[in-house]
Amino acid sequence: MTMLEATGLSMQVGDGRWLFKEIDIYLSKGDVLVLRGPSGAGKTTLLKCLAELVPYDEGQVKLHGKEATEYGIPLWRSRVMYVPQRPAIHTGTPMDLFNMAKNFASQKEKKTLDDPTQIGMQWNLSESHFTENWSNLSGGEMQRAALAVALALNPEVLLLDEPTSALDPESTLLVEKTLKTKTCIWITHSSEQESRVATNTLTLKRLTKSGEADDSMSDRTATTISM
Numbered sequence: 001m002t003m004l005e006a007t008g009l010s011m012q013v014g015d016g017r018w019l020f021k022e023i024d025i026y027l028s029k030g031d032v033l034v035l036r037g038p039s040g041a042g043k044t045t046l047l048k049c050l051a052e053l054v055p056y057d058e059g060q061v062k063l064h065g066k067e068a069t070e071y072g073i074p075l076w077r078s079r080v081m082y083v084p085q086r087p088a089i090h091t092g093t094p095m096d097l098f099n100m101a102k103n104f105a106s107q108k109e110k111k112t113l114d115d116p117t118q119i120g121m122q123w124n125l126s127e128s129h130f131t132e133n134w135s136n137l138s139g140g141e142m143q144r145a146a147l148a149v150a151l152a153l154n155p156e157v158l159l160l161d162e163p164t165s166a167l168d169p170e171s172t173l174l175v176e177k178t179l180k181t182k183t184c185i186w187i188t189h190s191s192e193q194e195s196r197v198a199t200n201t202l203t204l205k206r207l208t209k210s211g212e213a214d215d216s217m218s219d220r221t222a223t224t225i226s227m
């Protein structure tokens with residue numbers, strides 16, 4: 001049964017070019033939809049539209065058949081959660097972030113929250129990484145800690161923006177093992193990662209101003225979805 005449904009999602013950018021046009025996504029529980037496409041094709045922006053972080057021009061997004069306005073935007077974002085490639089500059093520690101987020105009214109409706117430390121320990125992080133200031137963590141530690149905080153908040157859909165881009169191969173496999181058990185849309189530039197985690201793939205291509213595939217750009221012929 002479809003959990004997250006986007007229909008006819010379209011967005012135009014400043015110069016009148018369509019960034020993406022008439023995107024349809026049907027995500028059921030346990031699906032891992034891999035989002036691929038060349039740099040600048042609009043992958044990050046599409047995830048931000050699904051999370052209602054940036055406005056789109058046409059189309060609808062629904063979770064369990066209801067639009068974001070019916071939930072209220074903060075509750076929507078706690079259920080359909082965008083996880084950036086690099087965590088925003090946070091002061092304090094990963095646990096401070098988790099404790100702050102779990103006290104948001106939108107989180108309080110959730111019955112179960114997990115422990116980010118326990119999640120991180122599956123990924124070769126130690127408890128102390130979660131009580132260390134973000135600024136003292138390495139790029140890979142920061143990326144795993146931010147992912148662990150997001151997972152612990154138990155969103156229904158995770159929108160993952162290159163979630164293993166800062167990780168070594170061993171940590172990448174550990175993180176994949178956990179994330180592929182979740183319902184998510186996952187941006188990656190790696191076809192190896194796609195083959196390990198995807199239940200289906202959506203490929204974005206660059207479009208011309210009129211919204212047609214830009215055939216002058218190599219390997220950019222259409223917006224395709226393969227199941």
Ligand SMILES: Nc1ncnc2c1ncn2[C@@H]1O[C@H](COP(=O)(O)OP(=O)(O)OP(=O)(O)O)[C@@H](O)[C@H]1O
Binds near residue numbers: 013043046
């Ligand atoms: N609101 C906006 N107004 C104008 N341009 C925008 C807007 N939002 C996104 N863009 C442009 O759209 C393009 C797509 O950006 P986006 O970050 O979504 O691409 P991407 O496919 O995720 O790229 P990458 O693989 O490099 O991360 C960029 O050129 C960006 O500057």
